[in-house]
Amino acid sequence: GYKIICNTDDIIHELSNALGYAICMDFNSISEKWKTIIDKWCDTLNASVKYYFLGRILVDVGKVEISKVILEKGLEYATDYERARIRNTLVRVALMKSDYLSAKFHLQACTPIFKKYSEKMRVAESLFRLGQIEKRIGNYKKAKEYYKKSLDISKEIGYRFGIERSLIEIGMLYKRVSDLQKAEEKHNESLTICEEIGDLNGLST
Numbered sequence: 001g002y003k004i005i006c007n008t009d010d011i012i013h014e015l016s017n018a019l020g021y022a023i024c025m026d027f028n029s030i031s032e033k034w035k036t037i038i039d040k041w042c043d044t045l046n047a048s049v050k051y052y053f054l055g056r057i058l059v060d061v062g063k064v065e066i067s068k069v070i071l072e073k074g075l076e077y078a079t080d081y082e083r084a085r086i087r088n089t090l091v092r093v094a095l096m097k098s099d100y101l102s103a104k105f106h107l108q109a110c111t112p113i114f115k116k117y118s119e120k121m122r123v124a125e126s127l128f129r130l131g132q133i134e135k136r137i138g139n140y141k142k143a144k145e146y147y148k149k150s151l152d153i154s155k156e157i158g159y160r161f162g163i164e165r166s167l168i169e170i171g172m173l174y175k176r177v178s179d180l181q182k183a184e185e186k187h188n189e190s191l192t193i194c195e196e197i198g199d200l201n202g203l204s205t
Helices: 009-020 032-043 047-060 065-076 080-096 101-117 118-136 140-157 160-176 180-197
Strands: none
Touching: 009 032, 009 180, 032 080, 047 065, 047 080, 065 101, 080 118, 118 140, 118 160, 160 180
16 A cells, blocks of 8 residues: 655565575665665565566566566466466567567466456456557457457446557558548547547557
């Protein structure tokens, strides 16, 4: 229920120490005050959550290879739901390496778990990302199927950003096959939502 705001290096330092890793970062910024606070925070976490947070932070700072090792180790300790969160982060790692097969594998593994726990927004996001992967590797029919599933769930839960993104992608796929009427319909639908939620990126699509 509380937030800890401190230098990223400090968190990496304490989490990696807690898990027995020596990760080379610049730790000169760490102070005894932050060390005490983060130590106490680390003590509240189980092993899989420590691996998850450390792996996720390492992804954010661009340490892709070590983050993969850390996250995969975390899978050994994780509960069902924790495993889904770790795999969701491993998707990012795989995509940063253009490893679409691994990204697809992790998404297909975590999506049913998010469904089980009624994490509908995460399900919608996972389906959208699967659509992006299929589009990237040229499976446009499969991509559209995933986008439509993501769109349906986004509509169900009122996830307007998800609706907008899926409409944009579906419209682009219709344009690809020269179905310009349907492409324009989807574009106009997405444009309305873009304007309502103030998504400048969507407006420029």
